[in-house]
Amino acid sequence: MSIVPTADQRETRAGLLPVAILIASNLVPIAGILWWDWDAFVLLSLYWLETAVFGFWMILRILAFSQAGSTGAGRSLLSAVGLAGFFMVHAGIFMSAHMVFLWALFSGAWKAQLHDARDFIRLIVIGKGLWLPLLALFVARGAVFVNDVVNRFVFRRPQPQPTGTDAIVGGFYQRIMLMHVAIIGGGLVAMQIGSAAPLVVLVLLKTALDIHLERRRRR
Template identity: 35%
Template sequence: MPTPTFFRAPSTSSAVGLVLANLVPLAGVIWFGWDLFGIMWLYWAENAVIGVFGVLRIITAGEIHHWATVTGRTFLAAFFCVHYGFFWFVHGVFVYALFGGGRELEGAGMAALSGVPIEGLVPLVVSHGASFVMNYLVGGESRSTSGPAEMTKPYGRVVVLHVAILGGGFLLVAAGGAVWALALFIVLKTALDLGIHLKGHQMRLAKTEADA
């Protein structure tokens, strides 16, 4: 069955959704007083969302020809959870240590969530979920990839954003966490995220068409 035309390009809808989801923190900073730590926490939490959909991509990559395929994907997904989870946790330790203002990630329970904009995570989950469904499943990207390939892909995006976010965080501290600086930071992060998103889907689309 051919892929619907709407889903053949790096979906405009998913790109628009990504921008809108990333503009929610901008509104939070300008109108609702979200601070530097809240933004750092939100982007750290987004990396967990990326990891969850990374697991789903591993499990649904390619075609299943034998029970061994299911076993292999399950092992890859489990290994990814441990490896990526450790990377994500260390990132969180840095976020709390550098920007948490005395909050602690380890063993802090709900206290670790004090003052963070959890509601800002909802549109990010929706954005990543929509991209997964529209581009990866319905758009056919899953048919031209494999579990091992999908296991490594989140790291490139996350490492770039990790460095950019922490580096930007230090500059924001130097700027005193001013609203204008936070707003500029969010706009730049959104532009970087969009560029990575479009580039990744263009590469997937090219491979899908080459394999067709």
């Protein structure tokens, strides 16, 4: 019996990596809710910042796979750079509007403490420990990106997920919209009940949705 893994086995193992990352990265928010006094605004701020992390690696994915479209034609590098720039502006507008929405609905007592971006970084990102799951997610998504690039361009293995820029951008926005509709709805329920339990349920639901979207993307 051969002990060398087949192509299907390698693909399955590669698909398990992002799922394991998603599960591990969501253990920190549960700890934050249970032991570090995270409220709905802190938790939703974490998920808001995660959008920037996913966006960063998506831009690099656009540039890296600009010549590797699903039809074989792909985009020119100049076209991919233009698309990446357009996405940065568009995503910045989206995130700004999203924060205004979160601030209006969930900021509560934080309104008296947060006056500018420096206060947000000092009290929320550092003070509440959001930098830890963000750093872990940044490194983990970077590892997935490097793995995909090496497989595609060094070992010449076909990628299980779409590599065309249209598919990458479309998949990103689909993920973000579905994710944040579920997160905001769960956050509103948690605020109404006034208990940590709905926030834990929200994290678990978000994790399940994360895994579902990641597996569907790779299929």
